Structures are given as C-alpha cells and as structure tokens.
Amino acid sequence: MDASLTTKPAxxxxxxxxxxxxxxxRLPPGVKLGxxxxxxxxxxxxxxxxxxxxxxxxxxxxxxxxxxxxxxxRPTRQxxxxxxxxxxxxxxxIIRQVIARATPTDLDKLKAHLVExxxxxxxxxxxxxxxxxxxxxxxxxxxGGNLFIQKLMxxxxxxxxxxxxxxxxxxxxxxxxxxxxxxxxxxINKDAESAIHLMLHHLNHIQDAxxxxxxxxxxxxxxxxxx
Amino acid sequence: MDASLTTKPAxxxxxxxxxxxxxxxRLPPGVKLGxxxxxxxxxxxxxxxxxxxxxxxxxxxxxxxxxxxxxxxRPTRQxxxxxxxxxxxxxxxIIRQVIARATPTDLDKLKAHLVExxxxxxxxxxxxxxxxxxxxxxxxxxxGGNLFIQKLMxxxxxxxxxxxxxxxxxxxxxxxxxxxxxxxxxxINKDAESAIHLMLHHLNHIQDAxxxxxxxxxxxxxxxxxx
DNA sequence: GTGCTATTTATTGTATGCAATATTTTAATT
DNA sequence: AATTAAAATATTGCATACAATAAATAGCAC
Numbered sequence: 001m002d003a004s005l006t007t008k009p010a011x012x013x014x015x016x017x018x019x020x021x022x023x024x025x026r027l028p029p030g031v032k033l034g035x036x037x038x039x040x041x042x043x044x045x046x047x048x049x050x051x052x053x054x055x056x057x058x059x060x061x062x063x064x065x066x067x068x069x070x071x072x073x074r075p076t077r078q079x080x081x082x083x084x085x086x087x088x089x090x091x092x093x094i095i096r097q098v099i100a101r102a103t104p105t106d107l108d109k110l111k112a113h114l115v116e117x118x119x120x121x122x123x124x125x126x127x128x129x130x131x132x133x134x135x136x137x138x139x140x141x142x143x144g145g146n147l148f149i150q151k152l153m154x155x156x157x158x159x160x161x162x163x164x165x166x167x168x169x170x171x172x173x174x175x176x177x178x179x180x181x182x183x184x185x186x187x188i189n190k191d192a193e194s195a196i197h198l199m200l201h202h203l204n205h206i207q208d209a210x211x212x213x214x215x216x217x218x219x220x221x222x223x224x225x226x227x
Numbered sequence: 228m229d230a231s232l233t234t235k236p237a238x239x240x241x242x243x244x245x246x247x248x249x250x251x252x253r254l255p256p257g258v259k260l261g262x263x264x265x266x267x268x269x270x271x272x273x274x275x276x277x278x279x280x281x282x283x284x285x286x287x288x289x290x291x292x293x294x295x296x297x298x299x300x301r302p303t304r305q306x307x308x309x310x311x312x313x314x315x316x317x318x319x320x321i322i323r324q325v326i327a328r329a330t331p332t333d334l335d336k337l338k339a340h341l342v343e344x345x346x347x348x349x350x351x352x353x354x355x356x357x358x359x360x361x362x363x364x365x366x367x368x369x370x371g372g373n374l375f376i377q378k379l380m381x382x383x384x385x386x387x388x389x390x391x392x393x394x395x396x397x398x399x400x401x402x403x404x405x406x407x408x409x410x411x412x413x414x415i416n417k418d419a420e421s422a423i424h425l426m427l428h429h430l431n432h433i434q435d436a437x438x439x440x441x442x443x444x445x446x447x448x449x450x451x452x453x454x
Numbered sequence: 455g456t457g458c459t460a461t462t463t464a465t466t467g468t469a470t471g472c473a474a475t476a477t478t479t480t481a482a483t484t
Numbered sequence: 485a486a487t488t489a490a491a492a493t494a495t496t497g498c499a500t501a502c503a504a505t506a507a508a509t510a511g512c513a514c
Contacts, residue, residue, distance in 0.1 A: 009293075034465075034466095035465075035466070036464090036465075036466095045498070045499055045500080046466090046499085046500090047497090047498060047499060047500090048498080048499095050466090050467090051281065054278065054281070054282070055281070055285065058282065058285040058286075059285075066236075066466090066467090066505095067465085067466060067467075067504080067505050067506060068465085068466080068505090068506070068507095069465070069466065078374075079374060082372075082373045082374045082375050082376075083375055085373060086373060086375040086376055089316070089317070089320050089376075090316070093316050145309075146309045146312060146313060147305075147306060147309045148309055148310055148313040148379075148383065149309075149313055149316075152375075152379060156375065261495075261496095262495075262496070263494090263495075263496095272468070272469055272470085273469085273470090273496090274467090274468055274469065274470090275468080275469095277496090277497090293475095293496090293497090294474080294475050294476060294495085294496060294497075295475090295476065295477095295495085295496080296476095296495070296496065455514105456513105456514085457512105457513090457514085458511105458512085458513080458514100459510105459511085459512080459513095460509100460510085460511075460512095461508100461509080461510070461511085462507100462508080462509065462510080463506105463507080463508070463509080464505105464506085464507070464508085465504105465505085465506075465507085466503105466504085466505075466506085467502105467503080467504070467505085468501105468502085468503075468504090469500105469501095469502085469503095470499105470500090470501085470502100471498105471499095471500090471501100472497105472498090472499090472500100473496105473497080473498080473499095474495105474496085474497070474498090475494105475495085475496070475497085476493105476494085476495075476496085477492100477493080477494070477495085478491100478492080478493070478494085479490100479491080479492070479493080480489100480490080480491070480492080481488105481489085481490075481491085482487105482488085482489075482490090483486105483487090483488080483489090484485105484486090484487085484488095
C-alpha cells in the first residue's frame, strides 16, 4: 500500500516546518533564509525551497527582497495594529459561528486543545505555549466553518506570533493562563455575548502586552518620506 | 534613464493580466490554463507562467490539480455563500474606516471611479462594468487603510466576479445602477449608518441575483463521500 | 589609514532539458 | 460495435546549469 495518500507534498511540508519554527520563535524576525542552506537542511533541491518561500511570502510570514533573498518578516508597528484590529473584527464572528454550528466532536477538540496547552504550561515550555496559543484561534476558525475566514486566520495567527516575538516584553507571559479555557466554557454554554466579550478582552490583553506605543522608535515611512 | 522604476516584475504582470481577464469574464470558470500556451501568449518562458499560476492559486482564483494543470477556479455554492458572508462582515468596517480617515483626495478618487463606471454603463460595456464594480470595493478597502483587510478584499473581489460568472442570471444586470453612487454620497456626508446600510443592501442585491439555492444541482462533497 | 575603484565571491533569477504523469489515439479481442 | 489493452502523444514536475545581480574582498591612490 502506498503511503502517498497520507503524505503531503514536499513543498508544503517545508513551508509548514518553517512556519512552525517561526511560530515557536526558533526563527526570529529579520533572519535571512538562504535558499542553499535550507535546501541542504531539508535535503531537497533549491527549486522546492524557492517555491515554499514564495508561498510563505504570499502569506506574509516571509519577505522577499528581489535579488537579495528571503527574510523572516519584521512586521511594522502599523502592521501590528492593523492585524489586531482585523482580529477584533473577525474573531467575534468566529465565536458566533462556532456556537451556532459546533458538534459535540468539535467541542471535544477544543477541550483536547486546552489539555495540550495546560501540559505545555506545566512543562514551562514557553515556545510551545506561544505556538499553541496561536493554534487555538486557528482551531476556532476551523470550527467556524467559513473557508475564507479560516484562511485569513491561518495567516494572521502565525503573524501574531512574529509580532509577539518583536514587540512583546521579553519576560512577560504572552497571555493570562485561563482565558482560552473561559472562552471555551462560554462557547459550551452557548453564551455568545460572554464568549465574545472574553475574546475581545483576550485580544486586548495580547495587544496591551506589546510595546507598540514607544514614540521614539516608531517606524519610518520610507515610501512617502521623500518626493 | 531606466524605466525599471515604473516597470513591474514580469510575473506580476502576467498574474495581473490573467486576473483582469477573469474579472472581465473573458476567462470563464473551469477553463484550463495550459502553461505552454500561456508562455507563448505572453512571450515568456514557462517558468514565469508557472510562478504566476502558483501565485494566483494562492489567491484562490486558479485551482492547481497536481500533474493535471491549472484551471480557473469554479467556486462551489458553499464557497459563494462563505464569501458573501465574509464580505458582509468586512465591508461595514471598511465604510467606518473610510469615513474616519478619508482625505479630500480620497473622496476625489471615489468620485472619479463613479465617473468611470458611468461611462462604462453608457457604453453598454458589460464586462467592464463587472470589473469596475469589483474595483470599487477594492478602492474602498484601499482607502480604509488596513493592510490586511485590503489584501483580503483584493482576493474576494475577483472571486466575486467568478461567482457572478458562474451563478448569475445571464441577462440580469449585475447590480442596480446607482448603488455605488449612493454609498459614496453617504460617505461624503460622513453618515456611517446610512452608508453601511446601503452597503449591506448592495451586497444582498448581488447575492440575491445569484442562483445559489437550486437544490438539484448542489455541490458534491467528494472528500467525505467515501470512507 | 581613509576613501575609492576593481575584482572576486556568493547568492538569487531564469531557461532548458529530461523524467514522471496524464491524456489521447490506435489496436486488438470478444 | 463495444470494451479493454497498449502505444503514442502531450503536459506537468523537477533538477541543474548558467546568467544576472549583489555583497565582500582586495588593490590602489592619496
């Protein structure tokens, strides 16, 4: 029997491994992703690495500088604000969708995820915690069932991890321990209003933990600076 | 002097021309986009065509079948519903942003766009009308200023054109003549409530014109049909 | 030693040729 | 004639080699 039914295309696998590394802060923003090096690392030809990198650049995780190579994106403060604004718009709708559609199996998935998060916290595995925190929101979007919102969140969440890597206070825990659990509780109780409220609170916590206000170090708008 | 400052990369140009053709219904859904043929058409190598096609597939306009080639996407009814649901969520927020941020120059751009639409209507150029109708919403997203919402709308609008091509009644005009103009009026008057109301009305008109309800011809879910 | 230019080195961008995979045509058998 | 098998054809997927570009180094004048 062929295993190809379960095997994903090599290019997607590469992109996924890079995404994972970025979400877990093993690849910090700004790092160069040389094609040859990656090709050797993954034991594939440069061709496939290139395709994975262009794919990631479409998702915004990687920035391509023509003739200069691929770098892990360094989101600007403005981009961070735009991203969080978008999430505050989208995620309440996701909550509504999940409450309206979720099957018992779906709710089990949410509970299982909380267990994983709990375990990562018990281990003190901060990198895993950040990654799982992102995946919680991607899981919600998946259960929400809207394909476009799902795709959007699957891009915004890894980018959020990058933003945390760039702007979060180094020692501060990414977000209060039980916020995800409380959101799931409200969803299970089909209490949309509470769940949305908790979600918005949660998103505000994430944003408040970021140092986006420092006026001295604000981004330079090279495009409009001259002429 | 080099013109390269104004010249876009060849790959993007190809992708754009294909996008335009799709938006104007010159390339109907389901059509095969053979690599060799496109390469000859655009007088470039197959390599660049391939990259343009993978880029378009990331945006959802083109669907890649492994070893079988690229086809103009045929959105399912479910995808059409998800898309319109997403637009109803996003576009009211865009309206709010535009009213909050728009400069006089921005408003001029909106007016200029209305003039273009009017001209296309006067000419009876139905293809151009559909394309411009899409671009109106992309322009609003641009003026809204949120980069992520902008990117999202720049994907949803061409897809909407595809959906119209697939599901719209052949003879029916895509949408009532002056809805865009009325939305712009409300924006100029900074009347957010009216503008949002008109926008939602407008989106519902688009959706109502689609034949998405026919139960006999609903999509087959091949993924979950077996096993 | 500093600033400039030229050369070398490294890295990305692209075309091309071949292998792998579908599709179509032809042939053959019932 | 219909169905299946086999061969031929066409198309996509991929690795590789080379060209174009940028970065790093070396050389040179002052």
